[in-house]
Amino acid sequence: MLSKVILLALLVAIASAALQSRARQNFNCDDLLNRQIAIEFEASHMYLSASNFFAHDRVALHGFAKIFRADWKEELEHVEKLVNYGIMRGSNVITPAVPKQDDAQWESKTVCDIIHDTLNFEKKVNDHLHTLHKCADANYDPQFQDFIESEFLKGQFDGNKELADLLTRLERATQVVHQNGTTTSTCDGLGLHLIDKELQ
Numbered sequence: 287m288l289s290k291v292i293l294l295a296l297l298v299a300i301a302s303a304a305l306q307s308r309a310r311q312n313f314n315c316d317d318l319l320n321r322q323i324a325i326e327f328e329a330s331h332m333y334l335s336a337s338n339f340f341a342h343d344r345v346a347l348h349g350f351a352k353i354f355r356a357d358w359k360e361e362l363e364h365v366e367k368l369v370n371y372g373i374m375r376g377s378n379v380i381t382p383a384v385p386k387q388d389d390a391q392w393e394s395k396t397v398c399d400i401i402h403d404t405l406n407f408e409k410k411v412n413d414h415l416h417t418l419h420k421c422a423d424a425n426y427d428p429q430f431q432d433f434i435e436s437e438f439l440k441g442q443f444d445g446n447k448e449l450a451d452l453l454t455r456l457e458r459a460t461q462v463v464h465q466n467g468t469t470t471s472t473c474d475g476l477g478l479h480l481i482d483k484e485l486q
């Protein structure tokens with residue numbers, strides 16, 4: 287009986303063992319690579335959810351819907367690049383789970399809040415890319431470093447600058463001057479409409 291249990295355990299272990307790559311050489315960042323794939327996949331789903339919200343007829347901000355729809359596709363391209371790279375390096379790529387989205391989350395936020403939160407999320411994505419780069423550096427993997435630098439880092443900083451600019455323009459266009467001279471931004475009204483038209 288005991289030998290049957292041991293045999294069964296062995297068979298399960300063999301069946302669940304990952305395929306060993308023949309091409310693999312000096313790649314030691316599997317977990318971090320899989321984490322980056324999952325983060326990019328999460329970003330793509332979040333942006334699809336945001337795009338759907340902006341396109342709803344009670345919101346009708348089609349410029350914002352358009353940029354988030356483009357971001358959805360761009361993040362999927364990032365996922366594909368990372369997956370292809372992992373396969374090329376003989377890494378055991380883990381297909382990410384589809385993250386459940388809270389589609390109602392956008393309703394309680396202003397557009398400025400959404401852009402602000404998106405910028406913060408993208409900074410976290412960027413932080414993780416730097417962690418990935420550190421792993422490549424620590425393992426003397428110049429090819430992996432070059433891949434991260436050339437395919438991700440510049441685009442990441444460019445994207446963050448665009449989001450930061452958009453937030454500033456939104457705040458300026460919807461600025462209200464109060465009687466005591468202080469200013470706040472409503473992030474709504476005609477200013478928001480005009481910015482949205484520009485994005486269409």
Ligand SMILES: [Fe+2]
Nearest residue numbers: 326361364411
């Ligand atoms: Fe990305």
